[in-house]
Amino acid sequence: MKQLKTIMAIAVLLCGGSAAAADKYAQEAAALLKADFKSKGPATLERVTEQDEAQKACSSATPLPAKKAKALEEAQLKTVKYPADGSYLGDWKAGEKIAQSGRGMQSSDKVGDPNGGNCYACHQVSKEEISFGNIGPSLYQYGKLRGDSEAILKYTWAKLYNAQAFNACSRMPRFGHNGVLTEQQMKDVMALLLDPQSPVNK
Amino acid sequence: MRHISKVLVGAAGFAAAALALAGGQSDEIAKYRQLLADGNPAELWEMRGEELWKQKAGPNNVSLEQCDLGKGPGVLKGAYAELPRYFKDTKKVMDLEQRLMHCRMTLQGLTAEQASAQPFSATGKASDIEPMVAYITSQSRGIKMNVAMSHPEEKRAYEIGKKLFYYRGGSHDFACASCHSADKQRIRMQDLPNLTVKADAQAAYATWPAYRVSQGEVRTMQHRLNDCFRQQRFPEPVYASEAITAVTMFLARNANGGVYQGPALKR
Numbered sequence: 001m002k003q004l005k006t007i008m009a010i011a012v013l014l015c016g017g018s019a020a021a022a023d024k025y026a027q028e029a030a031a032l033l034k035a036d037f038k039s040k041g042p043a044t045l046e047r048v049t050e051q052d053e054a055q056k057a058c059s060s061a062t063p064l065p066a067k068k069a070k071a072l073e074e075a076q077l078k079t080v081k082y083p084a085d086g087s088y089l090g091d092w093k094a095g096e097k098i099a100q101s102g103r104g105m106q107s108s109d110k111v112g113d114p115n116g117g118n119c120y121a122c123h124q125v126s127k128e129e130i131s132f133g134n135i136g137p138s139l140y141q142y143g144k145l146r147g148d149s150e151a152i153l154k155y156t157w158a159k160l161y162n163a164q165a166f167n168a169c170s171r172m173p174r175f176g177h178n179g180v181l182t183e184q185q186m187k188d189v190m191a192l193l194l195d196p197q198s199p200v201n202k
Numbered sequence: 203m204r205h206i207s208k209v210l211v212g213a214a215g216f217a218a219a220a221l222a223l224a225g226g227q228s229d230e231i232a233k234y235r236q237l238l239a240d241g242n243p244a245e246l247w248e249m250r251g252e253e254l255w256k257q258k259a260g261p262n263n264v265s266l267e268q269c270d271l272g273k274g275p276g277v278l279k280g281a282y283a284e285l286p287r288y289f290k291d292t293k294k295v296m297d298l299e300q301r302l303m304h305c306r307m308t309l310q311g312l313t314a315e316q317a318s319a320q321p322f323s324a325t326g327k328a329s330d331i332e333p334m335v336a337y338i339t340s341q342s343r344g345i346k347m348n349v350a351m352s353h354p355e356e357k358r359a360y361e362i363g364k365k366l367f368y369y370r371g372g373s374h375d376f377a378c379a380s381c382h383s384a385d386k387q388r389i390r391m392q393d394l395p396n397l398t399v400k401a402d403a404q405a406a407y408a409t410w411p412a413y414r415v416s417q418g419e420v421r422t423m424q425h426r427l428n429d430c431f432r433q434q435r436f437p438e439p440v441y442a443s444e445a446i447t448a449v450t451m452f453l454a455r456n457a458n459g460g461v462y463q464g465p466a467l468k469r
Contacts, residue, residue, distance in 0.1 A: 025358070029365035029448070036445035037437040045437045048371035055370040059377065061398075105373040105435045121389045133388045135381070173374040180373055 026059075040107035058169035069168035077165035079177050080158045088153045088190050095192030096199070098185050099125050105180065115180050117189055122172070125192070126199040135171060143194035144201040156193060160186050244336055244413035244465035247420040251337025254330050260310025269305035271298070271338065282342040283462050286451045288353040295359040297450045299424050300442040302334060321441045322425050335411055336420045342462045347408060349454045356451070363452030366445060367397075372435040378449070380434075397453055404460025407453050412468040420465055423450055 030049065039045045057064060057072055064072065101116025103109055119125050122135035146152045158165050161176030175181040181189070192198050255266050271281035272289065286297040292304060299321070306317035323329035351357045370377040381389065382397040395402035411422045424439070424446055431439055439446050 021361075025361040025365050028358075029362045029369060029445075032362065032366070032443075032445040032448065033369070033371075036440045036443035037431075038440060040438045043372065043432070043435055043437045047373055048436055051371055055375055058375070059365075059368050059370045061364065061368050061379075061383075107432050107436075107438050131390045133390050133392075135384075135387050135389070171376075171380045173376075178373050178375070 041109055042105045042111050043107040043109075054164050054169070054174075058164075064168050072168040073165055076162050076168075076174075076177070077158065080161045080165060081176065082154065082157060083183055083187065088157055088187060089148075089195060090184060090187030090189075090191045092188070092191040092195045092198035092200075094185075095188035095190070096126070098181070098189055099192055100129070114185075117175060117181055117185070119189070127202070128199055139193060140200060142200055143196065143198070146194075148194050153190070153194070156190060157186070160189060242413055242465065242467045243418075244340075244411075244420050244467065247333040247336035247413070247465065248340045249337075251333035251335070251340075254334050255337055260306065260312045260316075262309065262311040264309055266302075266305050266309060266334075269302070269309060271301055271305075278338060278341040280342050280345045282339045283345045283347050284349060286356075286359065286447050286454060287350060288355045293355075294444075295353075295355050295447060295451060297423070297442075297447045297454075298335060298338060299331065299422060300447055302331065302338070303442050318441050322421070323419050332411070332420045332422060335422045336465045339411055339462075339464050343464070345462050347404070347454065347457045347460050347462055349451070349458055351455060359448045359451040360455050363448035363450070366449050367452055374435045376434040376436075378430065378434070397456060400456065400459065403453060403456035407457035408460040408462045409464050409466035409468065411464055412466040414468050416469055 034045070034049050037045055037048065051059070054072060054076060057068065063069075098117040099119035102118040102121060103113065104115025119139070120129055120132045122133045124132045124134075124138035124140050127140055142156075160181075162174045163170040163172035164174060173180055176183075176186055192200055195201070258265050268275040270276075270289075270291075271278065272284055272287045273279075273281045282298055285301070286295050288295050289301070289304075296304065303314070303317045306312045307314060310317075318331075320327055320329045321331045323332055349356075351360055367378040367382075370380070378397070381387065381394045385396050385399070385402075387394045387396070395406040397403045397406060410426055411420050413420050424441060427446055427449060428439055431437075
């Protein structure tokens with residue numbers, strides 16, 4: 001019994017010790033980011049060193065515990081701004097261009113140039129484009145399968161605006177929340193996904 | 203097609219292989235690799251690097267032949283397979299590009315600025331560093347990666363590198379881990395190695411530096427990391443910085459046991 005207590009005491013000490021060490025490494029990593037990276041073009045140092053709540057919570061090798069994930073999703077959902085004029089769908093042709101473009105916010109891009117959404121990097125979108133990634137699910141026939149009810153429009157908008165509202169630590173950029181896409185660009189991507197005339201729904 | 207003509211111009215020895223490719227076959231890279239199995243254009247960089255290594259240079263007018271890359275002054279064989287490592291003389295963990303810079307400063311008397319000038323070649327501006335790195339790394343070909351974590355500073359560099367690997371930030375919330383911590387993932391058609399598992403980390407790390415067909419140049423590990431950080435929407439890493447060494451330490455250690463095969467040939 002005494003032995004067990006000793007082991008437990010050591011275990012507590014070790015766990016505490018390693019947590020403190022991990023914290024110290026995180027601080028040192030943050031200091032190195034500040035010292036060893038230089039702002040260039042639209043990729044500024046502040047944008048990386050000043051992590052928001054979601055970026056902080058999602059910077060671990062281990063997944064977020066369920067309770068924290070749920071709290072994060074709720075907080076992120078509150079950030080979503082729906083289109084002021086209540087219309088969700090723009091031009092799917094413009095949306096396709098945004099989905100194809102991987103430009104924007106890189107140190108090699110010009111400040112002020114329009115950003116792409118780079119949807120094809122991770123998703124199948126239309127059937128015609130065969131060069132697509134697999135980090136996200138296929139979006140082919142997105143609208144055909146779901147219809148265009150108010151609920152689907154709102155959900156899809158919110159997902160594009162802030163993917164972490166539904167999936168904490170999602171690897172999908174928060175296009176609206178982080179200002180990567182403008183409201184008009186988001187409407188165009190919405191049309192690509194939901195317009196019956198879009199190649200996505202053919 | 204542009205890269206093929208570049209090879210033709212730059213390396214007459216490979217002309218036959220490049221011409222054979224000009225037929226416009228599918229799976230260009232795989233064929234290219236096969237054709238050049240016994241002759242990677244990187245060999246030209248290795249030869250140039252050896253010349254630079256042995257050439258007297260700098261205010262001290264000495265060569266780099268007495269540079270200590272961790273296995274003693276002048277020992278090149280297998281040195282890269284054990285980098286990054288802790289160096290007593292600088293009391294720091296250093297990767298190859300940092301250490302090379304250090305040797306150019308301490309042995310040849312170059313300033314930090316001179317020793318890190320033109321780390322990557324650009325049109326009309328050749329790099330001395332890329333060929334020297336190609337030469338040094340070629341001396342570890344066939345040797346198993348064996349990066350130690352016996353010194354506390356090595357452990358520290360690894361742990362900081364791991365933190366940086368998982369650190370999310372910037373306009374797109376990306377970390378290295380966003381693309382490189384799951385199996386069988388692709389960006390567009392490009393396969394992404396899962397750098398947190400041994401087999402993938404070995405296959406990826408043990409083939410850098412590499413002659414990049416698309417660029418017609420040998421590119422170093424730091425060049426590869428810079429391009430990742432660019433796509434990650436991070437600012438630009440400082441050349442030969444501690445942050446880059448830490449990330450390199452994390453990747454190199456994860457690749458331990460893999461046979462080093464660089465400088466390799468890549469897209």
